[in-house]
Structures are given as structure tokens and as C-alpha cells.
Amino acid sequence: MDQDALKKQAAEAALGYVEGGVVGVGTGSTVNHFIDYLATVKGRIEGAVSSSEVSTQRMKAHGIQVFDLNAVGDLALYVDGADESNHQLQLIKGGGGALTREKIVAAASAKFVCIADESKLVSMLGAFPLPVEVIPMARSYVARELVKLGGTPVWREGFMTDNGNLILDVQGLQIMEPAKLEQQINNLAGVVTVGIFALRPADVLILGSETGAKTVTA
Numbered sequence: 001m002d003q004d005a006l007k008k009q010a011a012e013a014a015l016g017y018v019e020g021g022v023v024g025v026g027t028g029s030t031v032n033h034f035i036d037y038l039a040t041v042k043g044r045i046e047g048a049v050s051s052s053e054v055s056t057q058r059m060k061a062h063g064i065q066v067f068d069l070n071a072v073g074d075l076a077l078y079v080d081g082a083d084e085s086n087h088q089l090q091l092i093k094g095g096g097g098a099l100t101r102e103k104i105v106a107a108a109s110a111k112f113v114c115i116a117d118e119s120k121l122v123s124m125l126g127a128f129p130l131p132v133e134v135i136p137m138a139r140s141y142v143a144r145e146l147v148k149l150g151g152t153p154v155w156r157e158g159f160m161t162d163n164g165n166l167i168l169d170v171q172g173l174q175i176m177e178p179a180k181l182e183q184q185i186n187n188l189a190g191v192v193t194v195g196i197f198a199l200r201p202a203d204v205l206i207l208g209s210e211t212g213a214k215t216v217t218a
Contacts, residue, residue, distance in 0.1 A: 006117035006208030007081075008033045013206045013213035014079050014115050020044055022072045024105040025059065026080025027052040027098040030115050034079055035059055049075060051105050052098040053162050069108060078109035082116050082202070083128040083195075089114065089202040089218040090178040094131030094195030097161050103193050106200050114202035118209040121216070125178055129154070129169035131195035136166050138190020145188050146170050149181070165192055 001009075011033035018041060025035060025048045035055065038048070039062035047065030049072060050056040056066050069075075080102055084092040091114060093099050106112050130151065134142045143153040151170035159167055175181055178198035185194040205216040 001210055003117050003119070004029075007115075009208035009213050010115040010117065010206045012037050013215075014113050015041060017077055017079070017111065017113050017204070018044060019076070020046070021076055022046050022067055023048045024075045024078030024080075024109045025050055025055055026078070026102050026105070027055050028081040028096050030081035030117070031055060031079070032058060034115060035062065035064075038062075039064060049105055051080065051101040052096070054096075069105060073108075075105070075109040076111065078106050078112045080106070080112070080114060082114050082120055082197075084122050084125050085114060085116065085120055085202065085205055086122060086125055086178070087216070087218075089205050089216070090125065090196070090198040091202060092125050092128050092130055092195055093197055094133070094167070095128070097131070097133075097156070097159060097167055099131055099195040100133050100161065100163055100193045103197065103200070106197065111204070112200070112202045113204045113206065115206045116208070118207040118214070121205070121207060125175040125196070126173035129171045130173055130175070132168045132170060132185060133161055133163070133165050133192040134168055135190045135192065139166050139168065142188055142190050143168055146185070149184065163192065
């Protein structure tokens with residue numbers, strides 16, 4: 001079974017958590033499959049809050065109404081993917097550059113269901129380059145500070161977030177204390193947010209595998 005089939009498997013399994021109301025929807029290749037499945041039960045929900053312009057356009061194309069988070073308040077459910085997850089369901093996210101909006105929607109949701117293929121489950125975070133969204137004028141300063149923390153930041157040239165900011169992808173980290181590092185990087189002047197989701201981890205992780213969708217809880 002190829003990786004895309006495993007992603008579809010996890011995405012379809014997440015439909016079991018959709019109970020109505022407004023659903024928070026993330027960004028990425030696995031979430032694209034979830035959006036396509038969500039469209040088959042769109043009569044069950046009022047609509048969605050989106051973490052990116054890409055996901056917004058995909059949902060609108062399916063006839064799913066997209067709301068501004070400010071208009072709906074707290075959400076019962078958020079479904080999103082991850083670039084890495086450890087066994088405590090602490091995540092690295094932001095490979096697609098939508099980490100800030102993803103973090104906001106996750107924070108506003110009572111339950112965060114993460115969907116991925118089984119290759120994303122790791123013993124330690126950091127093999128996947130850690131995305132950090134920065135204000136443009138702070139790019140070089142933040143990069144120097146990230147070097148002090150033991151990483152090698154690489155500017156994602158030619159890319160701008162939906163918020164008009166830049167991404168530094170930090171390579172070479174072994175993240176043994178995700179929540180501590182999340183706070184340290186978030187406290188750097190000029191950082192919008194870092195792609196560690198440890199202070200607000202996932203509640204449920206659904207992994208597509210050769211033997212079927214597996215559910216992991218912390």
C-alpha cells in the first residue's frame with residue numbers, strides 16, 4: 001500500500017469524530033483527503049473553519065461553508081495532519097507553511113484529531129526540519145538565535161505565509177523537551193510561532209497502516 005493510500009485511510013477514519021456543528025480543518029496532503037471525505041457528509045455539519053487559503057478554496061469547491069474563527073468561537077473538533085508525532089502526541093507541523101493558523105485553530109478546539117501515515121510516528125522529534133514563522137525584518141536575527149539553540153536554520157526562499165511572513169526551517173535538532181523548546185523559540189522577538197505543537201498536543205492520532213487505521217492516544 002503506497003503512502004497516499006495510507007493517508008486516505010487515516011483521513012477516512014477521522015470522519016468518525018465528526019458529529020456536527022463547525023469543524024476545524026487543517027492543511028496538507030492528508031487533510032486534502034479528509035476534506036474530500038468531509039464533502040460526502042457535509043449535510044451533517046454547519047461548515048468549517050480553515051487554517052489556510054488552500055484548504056478554504058478546496059472546501060468551497062466542495063460546497064462546504066467556511067467561517068471565520070472570530071464568528072464561531074470555540075470548536076468541538078479540529079482535524080489536521082503532522083510532519084512528525086512522538087508517542088506523547090506532541091507534533092512538528094508547518095511543512096506547508098500554515099503553522100500559525102493551525103496553532104490558533106488547535107488552541108480553540110476541544111478535541112484535536114491528528115491524521116497521518118504511520119511513518120510520521122517517531123521516538124524523538126526533530127528529524128523533520130522544524131518550521132518557524134518570522135516577521136520579515138527579524139529573519140537574520142532569529143536565525144542567529146536558532147543557531148545558539150543548536151539548529152541550522154534555512155530560509156524557505158520564495159515562500160510567504162498567508163500572514164505575509166517568512167519561514168525558517170531548522171535542521172539538525174533532537175527535540176528532547178518539546179514544550180520547553182516551543183516556549184524558548186516563541187519567546188524570541190520577531191517569531192510569530194514555531195511548529196512545535198507540545199503545549200497543545202493532539203488528543204488523538206490516527207495512523208494509516210498496512211493493517212488498517214490505528215488510533216493512538218497519549
